[in-house]
Structure formats: C-alpha cells, structure tokens
Amino acid sequence: MQGFGDLIAILKKSPKKIVFTEGTDPRILEAASRLLASNFLSPILVGNVDEIMAASEECGYNIRGAEIIDPLKFDRMDEMIELFCELRKSKGVTPEQAAKVLSQANYFGTMLVKMGLADALLGGATYSTADTVRPALQLIKTKPGNSIVSSVFIMVRARATGENEVLAMADCAINIHPTEDELAEIATEAADCAKLFGVDPKVAFLSYSTFGSGSGEDVDKMRNAAAKAKLRAPELDIEGEMQFDAAVSPRVARTKCPDSAVAGHANTFIFPDINAGNIGYKIAQRLGGFEAYGPILLGLNAPINDLSRGCNAAEVYSMAIITAALA
Numbered sequence: 001m002q003g004f005g006d007l008i009a010i011l012k013k014s015p016k017k018i019v020f021t022e023g024t025d026p027r028i029l030e031a032a033s034r035l036l037a038s039n040f041l042s043p044i045l046v047g048n049v050d051e052i053m054a055a056s057e058e059c060g061y062n063i064r065g066a067e068i069i070d071p072l073k074f075d076r077m078d079e080m081i082e083l084f085c086e087l088r089k090s091k092g093v094t095p096e097q098a099a100k101v102l103s104q105a106n107y108f109g110t111m112l113v114k115m116g117l118a119d120a121l122l123g124g125a126t127y128s129t130a131d132t133v134r135p136a137l138q139l140i141k142t143k144p145g146n147s148i149v150s151s152v153f154i155m156v157r158a159r160a161t162g163e164n165e166v167l168a169m170a171d172c173a174i175n176i177h178p179t180e181d182e183l184a185e186i187a188t189e190a191a192d193c194a195k196l197f198g199v200d201p202k203v204a205f206l207s208y209s210t211f212g213s214g215s216g217e218d219v220d221k222m223r224n225a226a227a228k229a230k231l232r233a234p235e236l237d238i239e240g241e242m243q244f245d246a247a248v249s250p251r252v253a254r255t256k257c258p259d260s261a262v263a264g265h266a267n268t269f270i271f272p273d274i275n276a277g278n279i280g281y282k283i284a285q286r287l288g289g290f291e292a293y294g295p296i297l298l299g300l301n302a303p304i305n306d307l308s309r310g311c312n313a314a315e316v317y318s319m320a321i322i323t324a325a326l327a
Helices: 004-013 026-037 049-059 075-089 095-102 105-116 131-142 180-196 219-234 245-250 250-256 274-286 312-325
Strands: 017-018 041-046 067-069 122-123 152-157 163-169 202-206 236-242 268-270 293-299 304-306
Touching: 017 026, 017 105, 017 312, 026 041, 026 131, 026 312, 041 105, 049 067, 049 131, 075 095, 075 105, 075 245, 095 105, 095 122, 095 250, 105 131, 122 131, 122 312, 131 293, 131 304, 152 180, 152 274, 152 304, 163 180, 163 274, 180 202, 180 219, 180 268, 202 219, 202 245, 219 236, 219 268, 236 245, 245 250, 274 293, 293 304, 293 312, 304 312
Parallel strands: 017 041, 017 122, 041 067, 122 304, 163 268, 202 236, 202 268
Antiparallel strands: 152 163, 152 293
16 A cells, blocks of 8 residues: 555645635644644635634644634635635525525635635534535536546555555445446546555455346346446456455455456455445454545545544544545
8 A cells, every 4th residue: 555655745746735624623623733744735724713723722732824714704705705606506596695605614615625725625523424525516516527426435454564455445425326327437436546545456346146146136236337337447457246255255256256357356345335335344444453544535526525523633634635635
C-alpha cells in the first residue's frame, strides 16, 4: 500500500485546501491543528470565528493561522447566492430561499468547493451522511459518464512482513439496491480509487454462486454487472459472479474456477447490495483486524467525503488526507 506518507508526498507537490463544515467540533479542531503544522493541506473551518476560537482554546488546540469563514459574514455571499440560484433554477429557488439554505454549513461549505475557493470537503462529524451527500449531488453533481454517487471502504491490515494488506470494498454505504449498470459503475470507480493506495485492482463481483454453480435473479444480476463493468473498463481484471472463498483462496479457486485470473487473488470486492457490503466490511474490521478508511465517496466532480459520527480526530486527519489526494 501507498502509506499516508506517499499521499502526503503527492499533496506536497500540489498543496490543497479542504473545507471542514463543523468548525467547532473538538475532533475537527484537533485534526486542523495537525494540518496547520504541515505544508501540504490547509484547513478551512466553517462557522462563527469567535465560537471556533473559543472552542479551540477550551480544547487546547492551536489553530492560529487557520482560515475561518462565517457564512453570515462572507464577503462574496451575493455571488454565491446568484450561483446557487442558477444551479437550482429547475427548482425555482429564490435568492431569499438560497440565502436561508446557504446559512447552513453543509451547503455553504459545498459552495466554497463549487466556487473554487477550496479543493475538497470533509463533513459528517455531526451531520448525517444524507446531509453531506445531498448538497454534493445538488451542487457538485456527478462526473461526466457517471450516473450515481457511490462509496468504497479501503481496508488496511498490517502484515508481519511490514507491508500492509490492502483491500477495497464497495458499495457499503450509499446505494441500497444498485442495478446492474450501477454496480458496473461502482466497480470501475472503486478500482480507480484502489489504485491511489497502490493496489493493482483485481475485481470480484460477489455472490452465493461461482460462475453458474447457483442460480437465481441475484446471481444473474452480479454476472451481468460484471460483464458490463468489463465493457466499461476492459483494461481491468474483472470477474464474476463469484463466492467470497473462491475470490480470496487460491486453493478454493483452483477447484471452483481454475482458469480465472481474479479468483484466489481478488482485492477489490463488489457487493450485491448495501446489506451485504455493510455487513462484510464490518466483519473484516471487527473480526479480521482491518482498519477501515471511508466511506470514500466516488463519482462526484470534486472530492466530498463523509465522516462517521463516531469518528475520532485521527480518523478525521486520515480522511482529510485521503479526500484531498483525490482532488
């Protein structure tokens, strides 16, 4: 895996600005203080200046030099309102309505990215996933060729050899019942993200069946999705449908699918739905000893990421680096 040192090296070549929408949260303040001591990623804290400074002093974190932007005192608010109305004109949003919406940190922070005043955004320490993703969908929107926002977890486990084992798992957080076409899109986006972490993606579409050993609608869905993913990205190693044991165990793969280039060596796993994905990554995290980084949102025109509300400051710091490295 490319360690965080490698991601930091990428950022040092092209320093970025990242928006934190929850500027008074102690975890955000601790992560921001660490970033301010660096020269590769500059935090922008959204909120009232006096409240943020008071919170930082109370927690004992030095954020002197941080850029703090108060939506209620933003000197380019008229410009932001005009752009917001243009982006939401299909909904008939008025300037008065826009001003009200933009007083909310999640929307305001997203518009800072849209206006090019920041490169990336990290929210969700107190907001729900929906409250982070909704503004991104409405304002940043999906990349050309993408129809959805999806997510991936990067799973990291230390090996005795010193080299980390790194896996990618998708979609474990956003799409509840993805279609075949959506699964194909999720797979190619997850594979691209895995490359950032030094993974040569070998993509397995998971099922209770391996290459026709079982039957049913769910099996057909994963087989068809794998075929569509291959069409989207013929340069990638993609196969399915496949059971998890066949995907990861060379011994099982030799029995069930000896001619597969992915079976037995898969490192990028595509789950049939959010139930399987969410359960799967948490089993790997809690019983398998993997650290889980994510959910990392995929498919947007700019890097916007969502924190778990149970996150700690170290996770905020790590996700800030990951998010900015995607810019």
